[in-house]
Amino acid sequence: MDTPNIKEFPTLSHSIDWGIVKADFTFTNTVEEALISNVSIIPCVGNKYVIFQIDNGMWELPGGTLEPGEGYMDALRREVMEELGGELITYEVIGQFDCESSAEKPYKPHIPHPKFVRIVGYGEVNLVGKPLNPVDGEQVISVETVDIEEAINRFEEIDRHDIAELYKLVDLIRN
Numbered sequence: 001m002d003t004p005n006i007k008e009f010p011t012l013s014h015s016i017d018w019g020i021v022k023a024d025f026t027f028t029n030t031v032e033e034a035l036i037s038n039v040s041i042i043p044c045v046g047n048k049y050v051i052f053q054i055d056n057g058m059w060e061l062p063g064g065t066l067e068p069g070e071g072y073m074d075a076l077r078r079e080v081m082e083e084l085g086g087e088l089i090t091y092e093v094i095g096q097f098d099c100e101s102s103a104e105k106p107y108k109p110h111i112p113h114p115k116f117v118r119i120v121g122y123g124e125v126n127l128v129g130k131p132l133n134p135v136d137g138e139q140v141i142s143v144e145t146v147d148i149e150e151a152i153n154r155f156e157e158i159d160r161h162d163i164a165e166l167y168k169l170v171d172l173i174r175n
Contacts, residue, residue, distance in 0.1 A: 004172055011161040012169070016097070023097040023118070031072070031093055031119050037111035038118040039063050039072040041091060042170040043084060043125040049151040049167060050125060052083055053142040059154045060138065061163045063118075068110040072119060080125055082132045084143050091123035094173060122170040 004027065006013040012025040040063030043050035053059050062083045066075045073091065080086045097118040106113030131140035146154075148171045155164035 004169060009165040009169060012165045016162055020103045021099050021101050023099045025095055025097055025120075027095045029093045031096065031117070033072065035112050035115070035117045036066060036072050036119055037099075037107070037116040038065050039076045039079070040118060040120045040166075041076060041080065041088075041125075042120075042122040042167055043080065043086065044122060044170075044174070045125060045127065045145050047147075048145045049148055049171075050084055050086070050127070050143065050145050051151050051154055052131070052140050052144070055139040055141050058158055059160070059163075061166065064137070065108060065111065068108075082134055082137055083140055084125060084127060085129040085131045086125040086127045089124040089126055091121050093119055093121040094169065095120050120166060122174070 006025075006027065016023045016025070040061050043062055050062070051059050052062060060083075062079060063076065064079045064083075066072060067078075070078075076091060077088045080088045097120065099116050099118060101107075101114045101116070103114070127143065127145070131143060133139050148167060151167045152164045155161070155167065
């Protein structure tokens, strides 16, 4: 993978504060599986991008926390079905958020703590049905396939510049 210039992505090029978690983005396509707590995907259908909205009105990045004993690819397949109603066709890791939590205990007992990584990638998905909306997850109200400008707009409108920049980054890599 040719490494893009991080300065082109002002939010990703600085530490990000997610409340009790501080994160720094690193371009990489290699992962240390023992440190992975979460996996995310910028999903693509052809030359379009998939975005989804949850019941509080926010647009989100598909993905989530690994379950006990679950590898990141299995977690990603599960999350794509739960949140998008889709099947994962391909996945390419582009980077990771190196995270550190100030919480006393891990979010879930089986994930690394206080240091962990959230891997990010992109891939092709096949939208085959409705999101599963498990009781213990976000409740998805809308899944849309849009062009890159619309995806970026939706995330910038809600001040999620980190996610908007991830979509920009993937579009740059893909094109």
